[in-house]
Amino acid sequence: MKRSAELAELETRLGVRFRNVALLREALTHASMSGPNRSDNQRLEFLGDRVLGLVMSEALLERDRAASEGQLAPRYNALVRKETCADVAREAGIGDALKLGRSERLSGGRRKMALLGDAMEAVIAAVYVDQGFEIAKAMVLRLWGARIDGVEKDARDAKTALQEWAQARGLPPPAYIETARSGPDHAPVFTIEARLESGETAAAAAGSKRQAEQKAAEALLAAVDRAPS
Template identity: 50%
Template sequence: MGGARSQPSKIDKLVERIGYRFRSTDLLERALTHASFAVTHRKKPPAGFATGANSDNERLEFLGDRVLGLVVAEELLRRFPDSAEGELAPRFNALVRKETCAEVARSIELGRFLRLGSGEAAAGGRSKTAILGNACEAVIAAIYLDGGIGAARSFILERWQPHFDGIGAMHKDSKSALQEWAQGRGLPPPVYREKARSGPDHAPLFKIEVAIEGYPAQEGEGTSKRAAEQAAADAFMVREVASDRS
């Protein structure tokens, strides 16, 4: 008699959600490993990765961010062949920001599969935007290292599809576009609030939040308040248009 069919493992379930079959899941497991887990569970780095590298996903995140940027830039050039750099830049920033990566991570329920230290897990780490966004970038790097740029591009273009669709509605002046969007729906005007300022006086970095009643607030960063407000408006427009079309 044949043996009972084995149930898919937890990592196999994630592989199905990602839509890419790894030759070895070592890299994927590393991409899921937060620093809080790695400090108490040291593990030898996967074959083919730098010997002596830390066992968490931070180095993969670094690489995945660059792979994501390349694929997004290529796709923007393809979709908007007549757009100037000044029109492409805000679209690019909206697509590669940590919040967008976290939304993609949530779409494949990545938080369920993360390896976190007990303290971070108890603190709600599986739903934190920064942790999810970083892990998503690490997964991109794992796919790239295992299967090359073609495999990574396929994952990104599929999972970022609604976000690419959303940026079609973005304007060079996103603040004005958002104002018109709110007025067209009978909503109160957007409210912008400075959340943080960092960096030296000669090169500050502002973080601005924009809120409209009844909708989740969105954040943006820039080297001036105006630029940060535009980035926040970009993020709001991308999220809401993408939500309307999904």
């Protein structure tokens, strides 16, 4: 199958030249564009999620041979979660190459976290099917590189860490309150305030409530850690 200039440019950014470029097309095709003669990327996404998981598991074990499962798990979760996949997809320009139905295009599908994250996983699977695990692994490590090197050795989900902080001091779990919402319906921005019963608060904004809650928890953790004991 002849490759378009758009696909050739994406291959350059990914650092992979496909033998069967049809696999890359499939990885970039959302269900809103599927049809009798066009497969969408859902099956590849399923496979890519598993390939990504194996790559990250190996990478984390190699980087810290003394870490326990309890220490590795939150680092792993931070690297494979949908938000991280979407961020990597944005950096690689995958959104610009997505094949979307009209409704998804009009609703800002090229910027949606879920679509970008799914497409990133599908692209990983496409490379795996086309050229094998080692080439897929090399691509993932290259695209995720700084994130893997920078993931905190004792990184934890910020909301979990804040809850543990509160419990250790006899406080109930923190509350998360949506204080504002802005932006169009297809690309909303949520502002969430994290509150402790002891009075401390911190707010953050993001494109999803989950992200905003995590950022607010992270900000509040930083604030209480700086506070004099």
